[in-house]
Amino acid sequence: MKKRLISLLLAFSMMLTFLPAGAVSAFAEENIDSSKGTLIPNNFTGSVYTIAEDNTTYQMRGDYNFPIEITAKGVTINIVGNITYGFDSYHDESWGFSYLIGVKSTGGVTINNYANYNVTTSKSDYGFVATWGNGTAAGSAIINGGRYTTLNQEPFWNSQGEMTLTNVTAECQNDLAVTNRAGTMIIDGGSYKSINSTAIYNNRGGEMTIKGKPEVVAQNGVALCSASGVVTVEGGSFSGGNGSYSDTYWTSAESAVCNWKNSKMTITGGTFTGTDPADAIVNNGEMHIANATVDAKNGSALKNQYLSGGKYSASTEIISGTFKDSAKGIDLQSGSVVLKNAEFSGNRADIYLNTGKQITIEETFNHNATVACADPGDGRQLTTATTGEYPKNLNLTSANEDYLVGYKKTADGKEYRCLSKKVGVTINGLKGEIKAEDPAEFTVTLTHENSTGTGILTFGDKNSEIEYKDKNGEYKPMPEGGLPIDLGDVKEPYAFHITPKNAGEQTLTAAVVRDAVKLGTAEEGFTVTGRVHTAVTIEGLENAVIKEGESKDFTVKVTPNDDAKLGEAFIDFGDKNSEIEYLDDNGAYQPMPEGGLPIDLSDVKEQYAFRIAPKETGKQTLTAAVKKGENELAKDEKDFVGSEMPILTLKDGVITSVTVPGKNGADPEDITEIVKKNANEDGSFHVPEGATVSVAFDKDAFADSGLKFGHWDITGLDDPNAYQDKESFAFEMPAKAVTLKAMTQDASIEDDEPDIVGPIVIGTTVVVGGAVLGYQAYSLGAEFAGKLMALPYFPSNRSALAMMLWEDAGKPMPESELLYPDVGQEERDMDLQHAARWAMENELIPDLNDEGTAPEEMKFYPDNAVSKIDVLNAWQKAQELKQNA
Known part of the structure; x- marks a missing residue:
């Protein structure tokens, strides 16, 4: 057999070796071929051909x-x-x-x-x-491929005509590479370069589309310039704008891309690089940018400004893109910019605003950006005012020294972001050690020169522990939101005292807030000694998994500390009290009192014992609180998981017994009736993991049918072959769902009758246990073929076949997440859903759906019978799939 395989491989190799010579192509300069047309003669003597x-x-x-x-x-x-x-x-x-x-x-x-x-x-x-063209008719040219080089004149000129350049390489030394003047032009891929001028130029209302990711370079000029018309850029790379060249006749911009006058340019992709120190993109017309990557080392990635030749709209809409590694990311010199979204990185300032300019940032912007102004000042408006609360959530920071980005809301309800001058804050006189519940004095000094408006001096969550000295020299509780301070009126240090509530290392933070931003902060650490409150700890429950219907023991440790003198208190589990029992002094578990378990803080136990039987499944949190009346002294939380019992689905069979191991070595406990009485609506049963389950074929159901037991279709058990042919058997319930389907056969068939379906043909080549049966029409009995091919068993329907193939393959996940509507949708059915979808995706089981059926409406037909030939063919395909993986 091995020799036959080697012969086949050698023959296949020889077939590849002696391919016809025409199958291999090679580059060579074309000879004159009359089929390519008439040769325009080189020796033509007329003036114009x-x-x-x-x-x-x-x-x-x-x-x-x-x-x-x-x-x-x-x-x-x-x-x-x-x-x-x-x-x-x-x-x-x-x-x-x-x-x-x-x-x-x-x-x-x-x-x-x-x-x-x-x-x-x-x-x-x-x-x-x-x-x-002449306005009514247009000449057209389509150029496919080629390399075109000129000195002082562009290789391609389109004037009111139509021109398409596909994968063209064009280079001009001292002029444009491509001009579109009042015509229609498509540039699809290729390379376009000018050494000392603009590479691609569009004007006089021309329409230009650039696609196919061309490379456009202007070593000493603008890579792409449009003076008027409509330009759409779908991708490509554009670099240029070297500062050594300034073509003031065409444009005063030194950039890789220039959109001038009343031109409209839409960019939907591509990279744009300004040659140091030039800008990358300059806009004087109307521009829309999406999915572009833009950078200019010492220039602006995007500069919005009026250029020579007149003031045009200079309006830019940025839908998306990346502006990076530039002196300025977005440089708003004049006109307007609407920022819908973009990413910024590596810029000295992500957004730069010229004197008096404001940028419009929409709610869709979800990145961070730094903002710098040519005219920084306290309260200087950065963004255009708008309705809605989203401006407050914009992640903006100031690139101007000594300023922060604040937030303001106008009287008519509009909101915007602004610059806010920083304020110096200093805490003085706070002792390093303070006794709990004893007041300690300190002062706060503010430095706020050139600041305006009213700020709020706050100590955050410690406001409730602090009192301030008013103008009459009396200490008053701090206002809940903080103490108003006139930032335009410098005063002596503000006096306070603090009465700490809790012991331990602490930090006092003073902050001045205005415009929804902290203008300045100061911190001072101190230690609170004295009173130490109760501590409580839940032990034995953290990350526990508690099976449905079972309970879990745990303990609660209470350490009263300085609260011991408080006497009576309670351990309370809140809304989970009804799921918990406590261990009483006699060693018996009792239901938790509704209000919690009374304890004496002056005489606590080492640990309090409890057990919990969760009513719900899934991840949960148990909170144990020690309370004195309504006052909560301490609490602890631990997470645990309530686990649902695995499901047993039984078809045409009956449960004869279910037992679980006895506790502490006792005899097994029979829970058969409990399992049956709590059957699910679909007839399935919840069975504890580890239980011993005995099942049998339901003979009574087929007493007069002329049918008898054939075999079991089994999913969920690790060794289905051990039980497949047994009319009754016992197994240990695993942690996953189990499905047992009793399959019947004609009662007239003798049990020892050979199960042979006759000779079958297994393809041209069948792989069996590593050997190759390599000749056509090799036939053998199905059962014998199954043994040779290491088939675990013969499933009788599509669902059992899918499960067998899927489990043998290691339970891979299918690519699609769609569920078959005719397969169960519960968690216990997910294995079959995955198996069915995987088998169908890999064409191991035929698709029975009508052609054109929508993916979400496709069915699996799980109960349709499969022949043994179907099984063998599917098994063979699955083994080949494993070998080729």
Whole structure:
């Protein structure tokens, strides 16, 4: 058998080795192929080579010293070699510059340069393709692939025409790489570069779409500039704006991207980098940004400002994106910015506001940002005022020294964030050690030069322990919210005294609050000695798992400390008193008194013993409190889990007995009747883990049916084969759900009759225990095949088959989380849900649903019978799946 396998593998290897030569492709310069069209001759002697016939195909390579004019539609030009071009005395459309290929308003061409041949010019002021339109008709050009290099003229010019550049590489030394003037242009992938000018330029109301993630670079200029029109950027990388170049004729911006005048630019992805020290994006028109990554090392990631040529809207909407590693993330010089959401990192200031400018930040913003102003001052407004309470929750911090970001609410209900001047706070004279419940004096000095308004001096949760000295020299309780302070009126130190309530190491924190921000804080540590209150500890319950119907012992330790003299108190468990019993002096458990268990703090036990029988399942918290009247002296909390008993589902069978081990070595306890009386509505039973359960086939139910016991379909037991053929058996209940289904057969079948379904064909190759049966139509009895293939047992329906395959595979989780509607939805049914979904996803069991059934409506048909051939085929597929994992 092994020799046969090796022979098969060798034959397969030889088949791969002798593949036809045409299956391997290689790059080579194309030869002239007449099927690629008529070759435009290099030795044409006329002034202009004109293509006027529609739907014609040409090819080009070599040197051209004459221009080509296209007036026809449907023209195709295949570039089959490198091209160099240049000629004299030809100026297209009276513009004073020339192009090798000019597409008139009546023309249309597709230029294919898939092999990426080099197309270069021998003249300084020549470009490759220009398309023209006249307002009523538009010439069109589609350029696929190729590398195009020019000196002083852009390789691609579109004037009122239509142009598409796909995976094109274009570079110009001293001018633009691409211009779209009042036309429609699509740039799909590729690379565009200008050494000393702008790389891509859109103007005169042109419409441009950039997609396919092109790389756009301007070493000494702007990578992408739009002076008017509509530009959509779906992705790509854009870098440029070097400070050594400033094209003031086109724009005064030094940036990677410039949106100028009345241009509208929408960015939905891409990376934008301003070459140090330039900005990354400058907007003077209308701009929308989403999913962009923007950075400018010593410039602004986004600068919103008016540029030369007039004041336009300069409005920017930031929907999402990342602004990072820049001097300024968002630089609002003029116009307006609406920030819906964005992430900031590594910026010296995430948001910079020019004098008097405010940014609009919407409720959707859920990140943090630093804000700096050109004109910081106490109360300086940072965000536009808006209704609603969300501005208070914006995570903003000040990048201006000595200022914090505060919050204000106007008289008409509008809210905004503002700068708030810091206030110096100092605590003086607080003793390091204070006796509990004895007052101690201290003072607070405030430094608040150039601050305005009213602040609140507060000591937080210690306000209730503090009194302040009023103007009449009397000590009065601190107002609940703190003491109002006029920050514009410097006074002598403010006097207080504190009467601590609790012993131990403590910290007094003084804070001045205004505009919903702490303008200044000071801390002073001290120790409170003297009174130590009661302590209480729950022991023996932490993270315990208590099974349903059972109880758990635990203890409560009470340490009265200085509360011993208080005498009578109570241990109280609140709403769980009804679930708890206490151990009395006679060693018997008694129900908890409704108000709690009385104890004497002057004579406490070492520990108080209790037990709890939870009424609910799931994670719970037990709180033990020691109370004196309504005053809570101490409390402790411990978490535990109430665990539900596993479920036994029995079909066409009966429970004959259920026993649980006796306590302390006693005889087993019979709980059969308890289990049966508490059966669930669906006929299943709650059975304690570890119980011994005896079951039998329900003969009475089939007395006159002509059927008798066949075997059990078993899920949930580790060794189903041990019980499958027994009409009655006993097992130990595991921690998980168990399902037992008695399967019947014709009563006329003898028990010792061979269970052979006849010869079967098992594929072309069957893997059995590592051996290979490698010839066609190998047939053998199903039972014998099952033994050879290490099949655990023969399931009779789809649910049992799914469970067998799933458990053998190690119980992997399916990809989908959808549940089958015809399989149980309870927790105990989840194993079958997972098994069924996994088997269907891996095509181990046929899909019986109609084509087009929605995923959430698909059924599993768990009770449908499966043949032994179905089982063997499914088992074989499952084993192959394991081997290939």
